[in-house]
Every structure is written in C-alpha cells, then in structure tokens.
Amino acid sequence: MTAALIWWTAAVLPHYPWIQKVGAGSMVLVSLAADFLLIYLYVVGLQRARKAAVEAAARRA
Numbered sequence: 001m002t003a004a005l006i007w008w009t010a011a012v013l014p015h016y017p018w019i020q021k022v023g024a025g026s027m028v029l030v031s032l033a034a035d036f037l038l039i040y041l042y043v044v045g046l047q048r049a050r051k052a053a054v055e056a057a058a059r060r061a
Helices: 002-011 018-060
Strands: none
Touching (some): 002 018
C-alpha cells in the first residue's frame, strides 16, 4: 500500500488541477506519514520482543 501511495503521488498527482493536488496530496501525505509511523513502530516492537525473548532464555539457563 505504501509503495502504491508513493507511486500515485509521483506519477498521477502531478497531472491533476492544483486544487485537487492540494486536497488529494495532503490526504495522501498524511496517509504516508501514518504508514511510515506504523512500519517504524512494528520494527521497534519486533526488536523489543526479540530482546525480551533473549533475556527470558538467558534467565532460564
């Protein structure tokens, strides 16, 4: 989805009239910001889970 939004912003949006560029572009930019935030939070969560699993395994040993 993120790749599609980036492609749409780069390939399709420039051909719209300026008022649609502002409206649609701002909505897409907010969506992209949310996408990248969710990707970041997912990666951070995976790293925390991995660290917790390693620490739990070390306590058992």
